Structures are given as structure tokens and as C-alpha cells.
Amino acid sequence: MAESLVDIISMLLLLGGGLFAVIGGIGLLRFPDVYTRLHAGSITDTLAPLLIVSGLVLQSGFSLLTFKLLLILLFLLFTTPTASHATARAAMIAGIKPVGGEKTGDKGASSSNT
Amino acid sequence: MTFVLLVTILAIFTTMGLALWRAIQGPSFYDTIVGVNAFGTKTVLLIALITYFTGHADLIDVALVYALINFLAVVAVLKLVRQRDLAAGGEKGDG
Amino acid sequence: MRYFISLSLTLAILWLGLSGVYKPLLFILGGLSIALVVWLTERMEVLGAEHDPGLWSWRLPVYWAWLLWQVVLANLMVARAVLSRKPVTPSLFRVPARQHTLVGRVTYGNSITLTPGTVTTCLRNGDDEIEVHALLPEAADDLHSGAMARKVDWLEGRQR
Numbered sequence: 001m002a003e004s005l006v007d008i009i010s011m012l013l014l015l016g017g018g019l020f021a022v023i024g025g026i027g028l029l030r031f032p033d034v035y036t037r038l039h040a041g042s043i044t045d046t047l048a049p050l051l052i053v054s055g056l057v058l059q060s061g062f063s064l065l066t067f068k069l070l071l072i073l074l075f076l077l078f079t080t081p082t083a084s085h086a087t088a089r090a091a092m093i094a095g096i097k098p099v100g101g102e103k104t105g106d107k108g109a110s111s112s113n114t
Numbered sequence: 115m116t117f118v119l120l121v122t123i124l125a126i127f128t129t130m131g132l133a134l135w136r137a138i139q140g141p142s143f144y145d146t147i148v149g150v151n152a153f154g155t156k157t158v159l160l161i162a163l164i165t166y167f168t169g170h171a172d173l174i175d176v177a178l179v180y181a182l183i184n185f186l187a188v189v190a191v192l193k194l195v196r197q198r199d200l201a202a203g204g205e206k207g208d209g
Numbered sequence: 210m211r212y213f214i215s216l217s218l219t220l221a222i223l224w225l226g227l228s229g230v231y232k233p234l235l236f237i238l239g240g241l242s243i244a245l246v247v248w249l250t251e252r253m254e255v256l257g258a259e260h261d262p263g264l265w266s267w268r269l270p271v272y273w274a275w276l277l278w279q280v281v282l283a284n285l286m287v288a289r290a291v292l293s294r295k296p297v298t299p300s301l302f303r304v305p306a307r308q309h310t311l312v313g314r315v316t317y318g319n320s321i322t323l324t325p326g327t328v329t330t331c332l333r334n335g336d337d338e339i340e341v342h343a344l345l346p347e348a349a350d351d352l353h354s355g356a357m358a359r360k361v362d363w364l365e366g367r368q369r
Contacts, residue, residue, distance in 0.1 A: 011118040018125030020288060021156065025132030027291035028152060034144045035328065036299050037136065039287055039344040041152040042325040044129060047284040050277070052122065052159050056166055059115075067226045068174045069162065072181050076155060079185040081322035083151055088330045088342060090192045091144040098301055098342060175227070 010058035017051030024048065033099045034091045038084050045080040049073055119167045123160065130156045143195060147188060154184030216250065217243055272364045276320055279357070283324045283348065290326075290345055297345065301330070303338045304352050313365040314339075320357060327352060 020043060027040025053073040057066050130153055137149030161177035224239040225231075290297055308314045318329040318339055326348035331340035343349040351357075 007115060011115065014118055014122045018122040020284065021129040021159070022125050023288045023291050024152070025129035027287070028136045028149065029132055030291065031297060034142060034148065035342045036297055036344055037145060037148050038328055039326055040291060041148050042328070043284055043287050043291075044152050045155050046280050046323060046325055049155065049159055050280070052163065056162060059166060064226065064229045065171055065174055068178055071226070072158060072162065072178055075178075075181050076158065077323065079181070080155065081319045083185055083188045085318070085322050085329055086189055086192050087144055087147050087151070088328045090196050091142075092330050093196070094144070096142060096144065099299055178227075
């Protein structure tokens with residue numbers, strides 16, 4: 001009984017991961033400019049691996065495979081921010097203006113008093 | 115269980131298709147990079163899922179190596195486009 | 210010296226975890242690879258403050274757990290924005306980053322980027338502000354409230 005409960009949780013995690021990956025993919029197509037698409041891409045890069053790897057880890061239990069899976073997850077979580085930041089910075093330097101523009105007015109003023 | 119794995123693999127395939135569509139469509143070069151980056155991370159997940167689907171435990175090493183290569187490739191391409199030279203030094207000032 | 214020992218230990222654990230074959234020949238090869246990598250890092254002069262094992266404290270796992278939870282929450286927010294019909298209202302702004310150490314500031318910038326909905330676009334050395342691009346006003350408000358900055362300060366507290 002306990003075994004099948006683990007199976008069910010793992011199935012839900014896998015399906016959830018797949019669902020979030022597709023949502024991120026839709027966002028990738030739907031959003032208007034580079035920076036917003038970067039945010040959509042970061043859904044597929046953080047939550048989807050998190051859910052899918054947890055689901056797979058529950059399947060395999062404690063083994064060498066689990067170690068490697070966790071290593072992949074750790075590596076993805078460490079590198080994707082760097083890659084996103086590098087892309088955003090490069091686009092910024094290339095002079096691509098974000099949609100919505102720079103809100104230095106009210107937002108900037110409120111941030112300076114905090 | 116096999117069925118759930120198959121559904122997840124198909125979902126990842128869909129996402130890869132969407133990311134590829136974004137990469138092909140552009141419009142700017144950086145959109146392409148965003149698409150390719152998402153495509154690469156999804157490939158890693160796809161290989162991990164296929165490992166469990168087929169039961170070949172060795173495939174997980176391929177996923178691990180692919181995760182490393184994907185990151186390096188994105189950063190290298192960005193640097194190449196920005197500086198037109200992979201051997202150039204780091205960013206100086208605000209360029 | 211402390212750096213070399215911690216690096217060698219990490220590499221040894223990595224080798225043992227990845228190989229899965231425990232024979233004398235592979236142990237010898239592993240030892241040789243570790244020696245090669247340690248020699249290369251020394252030659253490239255890339256071993257720095259961030260490899261200090263003193264940076265590992267009990268606060269790090271607590272921070273990671275908190276950050277993972279924030280990532281899940283932010284993901285749900287962005288997923289809702291993707292599925293809703295409304296157009297998104299992104300914004301670009303600056304938040305203060307007054308962490309004392311460089312490692313603390315980089316941790317803060319990286320945490321902002323890892324959380325979906327916000328991306329660090331510029332973090333300069335000697336500048337105590339981070340430029341952030343946010344997808345949603347809610348995500349921007351979260352950053353302005355300074356909860357994450359306080360958490361990084363807390364993480365930094367014991368490290369120096």
C-alpha cells in the first residue's frame with residue numbers, strides 16, 4: 001500500500017512537471033519581447049526540472065541513479081540563472097529596449113526609501 | 115507508470131517544439147538564444163525521462179554531460195556574438 | 210591549502226558518485242584526474258573566496274529550502290500570467306543591495322534571477338544597487354518589500 005502511494009505521488013509530480021513545461025513553452029511564444037520571454041523560459045528551467053526530477057527520484061529510491069539525478073538538478077539550478085542573466089545583459093548592451101520601458105518614476109522613488 | 119512517463123515525455127516534446135518555434139521565428143538574435151536555451155534544458159529532462167522509460171541506467175550520464183555542454187554552448191555563443199572573438203577578454207566597462 | 214583540500218574532497222566524492230565501478234585501476238585513474246584538475250585550477254588562478262569551506266554553514270540549507278519555496282510560489286504566479294488573457298506589464302527598476310561581501314551580493318543577484326518573474330540585468334562591482342527586470346507588478350513588489358534581501362543578510366551573518 002505504501003509502495004503504491006509513493007507511485008501515485010511520483011506520477012503526480014511527473015505530470016505536474018510536464019504541465020508546467022508546456023505552460024512555459026506557451027509563454028515563450030505568447031510574450032511580447034526578449035525579457036518577458038526570458039521569464040517564461042525560466043519556468044521551464046526551474047519548476048519543471050524540480051518536479052520531474054523529484055518524481056524520478058521517488059521512482060528509483062536510494063541509488064547511484066538518484067545521486068546523478070540530483071547532480072543534474074543542482075547543476076541546472078546553478079547554471080540557468082547565469083545563462084538567463086548573460087542573455088539579458090547581452091540584450092541590454094545590444095540596446096534592445098524592454099516593453100513597458102524604464103519605470104524610474106514611482107517605482108524607483110519607492111525603492112530608494114526602503 | 116509507463117503511461118505516465120510517456121505522457122510526460124510527450125509534454126516535454128511539445129515544449130521543445132514550442133521553444134524551437136520561438137528559436138526559428140526570432141525576431142531578434144536574443145530570442146533565438148532564449149529558445150535554444152529552453153530547448154537544451156528540456157533535452158536534459160527528456161534524456162532523464164527516457165532513461166527511466168527504457169530502463170537503460172547508463173543514459174543518465176548522457177543527460178549529465180548534456181547539461182554541462184548546453185550551458186557552455188549558450189555562454190560561448192553569447193560571447194561570440196557580442197565580441198566577434200572567443201579569445202577576447204572579459205567585458206570592459208559598459209560597452 | 211584549505212582550498213585545495215576541500216576541492217580535492219569534492220572532486221573525489223564526485224568521481225566516486227559518478228563512476229559506480231570500484232576497482233583499483235579506476236581509483237588510480239580517479240586520483241590522477243583529481244591531481245590534474247587541482248593542478249589546472251592552480252595554474253588558471255581561479256581558486257578564490259567562493260571555494261572557502263568556511264562559507265558552508267547550517268544557514269545554507271535553510272536558505273536553499275526557503276529559496277526553493279519562493280521559486281515554487283513565483284512559478285505559480287508566472288504560470289497564471291501566461292494562461293490569463295491580460296497582457297503583461299513588465300518593468301525595469303533598481304533595488305538596493307547592501308550586502309557586505311561580494312559573495313553575498315552575487316548570491317542575492319543569482320537568487321533574484323533563479324526566481325521566475327524577475328531577472329537581474331546588471332550587477333556592478335562597487336555599485337550597491339541591482340538592476341532588475343520584472344515580469345509582473347506583484348513580483349516587483351515582492352522585491353521592493355526586501356524580504357529576500359533580509360534573508361541573504363541573515364545568510365551572510367555567520368559567514369564572515
